[in-house]
Amino acid sequence: MLNVSGINAFYGKIQVLKNVGLHVEEGSIVTILGANGAGKTTTMKTISGLLKPKEGKIEFLGEDVTGLRPDQLLRKGIALVPEGRQILAGMTVMENLEMGAYHRKDKEIEKDLEMVLARFPILKEREKQLGGTLSGGQQQMLAIARAIMSKPKLLLLDEPSMGLAPLVVADIFNIIKEIRETGTTVLLVEQNARQALKISDFGYVLETGKIVAEGSAADLLTDSRIKEAYLGVKS
């Protein structure tokens, strides 16, 4: 579904991604692991169009989409829930959800809105509240719900569990599984390696801008190097 190859990306003169390539199968959950500063967020920004790579190719559903803007990529079916959630703090919860469906013209928006509000009762309770008044976990729910409203084919989630309480984190991972069950493919960036791999089919490990390991999630979970570096287990 998504084919990324040979990506070199820069912030100014500093090269952040070096020859990054990855592949996401339709209907799967793929996780990118890595330490802080490894280039995970940059990878997500590049795929979602926020950052234009200097070199490399991004193919989505067999079409070359390299260099397109985020709004164009969303119309093709790629949605990003960015790091730090980035909800619209000065707009109400309902307006945030409506903005999720901004690019849609179909007649199912109302139905999807009801479905999303049924799945996230806390958002229904607070639909008239400003987004900025929600707690961190609720904001993450809103950010994911908003992305669902945009009906993506591929959902990119950048550190959805960051800064959240363990119970909320478990909830977030359940939601991610549900999203996949509804037919949406998920590309996930996580620090929470063990939980992320448990729900994933495939994983990549990013170190200082390079892919250093890849494999099925089950293999990565038992790989001794991965265990030591990212799962906090001495082998």
Add this chain to the structure above:
Amino acid sequence: MLIEQLINGITLGSIYAIVALGFTLVFGVLGIVNMGHGEIFMFGAFIGVLVTTTFGLPLWLAFLAAIIVTAFMGYLLERFALRPLRNHQGSNHLAPLISTIGVSIFLENLSHHLFGPGNHPFRTPFAEMSIEIGSVTVYLVQIVIFVISLILMAALSFWLGKTKAGKALRAVAENLETASLLGVDTKKYITLTVILASAMGGIAGILVGMAFNAVTPQMGLSMGLKGLAIIILGGMGNVKGAMVGGLILGLAETFIVVYGDSGYRDAIAFIAIIVILLVRPQGLFGQKTSDVRR
């Protein structure tokens, strides 16, 4: 006497509010103060003079012409004075401010050249018409100005609050990146904002021409600075703040002339800036925030 002054103050204030809305929209979306706004406003006033006084055409045509011309000027301003700086990585954040100052100087001189210096009278067919209610005299011009301003403010509030495009514009104002991730063509909305703000400035120009019956190439600067004062008073980028701030300034200026010293009239706006920055730096309606805009 008091009621008449109140009406004068509200009339003036509603014009200020319209000018300030133009400032606040651009600030809210682009994060810059458009110093050329006052001069676009002045051009709107001159279009009004041309259409009504020089050509003797009806007033509604003046509004139409001013909206078209100033909207186009807004487009040119965004296209040539702002966009090149925005796309240029590493350009100083003060660059757009300086560039709009350049636009304002250029437009003032252009209007000198095109229309000539000095006062240009603005004739409206109902300039002297008034209604007596008891002992209170209300000029028809004042009613027209107030009603037009009110309609404009209500329309803008409705558009921003209830329509899809208005919500998208607010999303762009809040966070450019997030808006683009939600599928909003941010470039289009930035251009639209400057066009909309400029057209509102053009309408305000005609309203001022009607109210004071005088239009000069210099009027842009003082109105521009007052508009800036109002958005600082109301809260930068805040729509409600611009409306209320405009009314407050209009009323304050009117009452200082009546009950104080008319020499201080134009100082009010700047005294207000100093006081508000000392007491409530985020403005009357602004939110305290540590967020850095882009």
